[in-house]
Amino acid sequence: MSLAKRIIPCLDVDKGRVVKGVKFLDIRDAGDPVEIAKRYDQQGADEITFLDITASSEGRDTTVHTVEKMASEVFIPLTVGGGIRQCDDIRLMLNAGADKVAINTAAIFNPDFVKEAASRFGSQCIVVAIDAKQVSVAGETPRWEIFTHGGRKPTGIDAVEWGIKMAEYGAGEILLTSMDQDGMKNGFDLGVTRAISDAVNIPIIASGGVGNLQHLVDGVVEGKADAVLAASIFHFGEYTVPEAKAFMRAQGVDVRL
């Protein structure tokens, strides 16, 4: 009897619609985010992550409205990420009903923002999102670096050191996405997941690369992730959340059923 490993469906939302899906198909409309979040809640998802990929400022109002609606109907934790650059953005999302915010690029350009956000709102609602890519070659000691702009821009920052620093700065949790694995459906990058999970004392959410249910188990058992995040396997009905949980439990992973 202890803390259950969490399964977190992720909604990529653009102008009020869930869009991301299977990369090899054209960008596919997966539906209304509130309806989808309700479905996952009913299925027993442990949390919902909502990533706002809208660039425009008008889109921002739509996002706030969507978060408000979701928070009135879905009573599990809700994390909102995308475009969180200052404390006002955090205040706006928390007031709309988010429980946590994910800070990504803004943390890289201004690490003190994480400190400020954690002291103002509490570490429990500050998630730092890390996009990492392996930069070592075969035969070298594995090394991963932080990338921005959807994996196009290297920053020169070591991913494990960055995780340690963000935990010290007050992050309550790390959302770790492997840019090498994202969309590949070959499973998480277990090396970087485990390296950061061993190095810090805060929970790690593994993200990027889930193609089947064994990948979720591997993320927890080998990657030492505290939670696993997936999008497309759930959105397009390949697997349901209860199927994922039943599989994980059968493999000895403690999940909330």
Next chain:
Amino acid sequence: MSSASQPQTIAVIDYGMGNLHSAAKAIEHVSDGANVIITGDPELIAQADRVVFPGVGAIRDCMAEILGRGVDKVVHQAIDAGKPVLAICVGMQALLNSSEENNGVDGLGILSGDVRYFGENHRDSAGEKLKVPHMGWNRVSQVAHPLWAGIEDNSYFYFVHSYYVDHAVPEQIAGSSHYGFDFTVALSAGNLFAVQFHPEKSADAGLQLLRNFCQWQPAP
């Protein structure tokens, strides 16, 4: 208490800390038409039929706001008036004698117990590292109480905290969980019920607890 024809008022105490909207929205969802208000106004809270005392963030800041705004008096009044009062997370911790957090902070001393840190090197019995904060879903073992009605024993609830209740009085313990060791996650004393977890984020089990709270008629 309001008459049957009039919707009851449930006040969620606002003292400037954290996100109260989740709690208010969840209570609205289950309260069958109650008037749910988020307020720091002592008069409005005094007029309410039920009071929710939430809290997130650091205890020092919470206690400073509680004392600075006179929320301690409001909470005492509600308890003395026999109204059902539900404290959540740091709201619960603030009711205890003291907390280790922020180098030691005095609480309101309404419930017996102290608040302690899980520690940097928290491990389970097998020696595996346990992350702090204790964040996620854990099972709650119940001690019979009307607020658990319709909730299966050992159901999962959502937690997020780094400090836990220690030295509670056995007769006030209403629930416990396990994270490296057993610890108290629910306390009850007369018309007061306090929980470490977040019922407003605990799916069906949490909503049922809030529904029970909205209907609870504690013995005078």
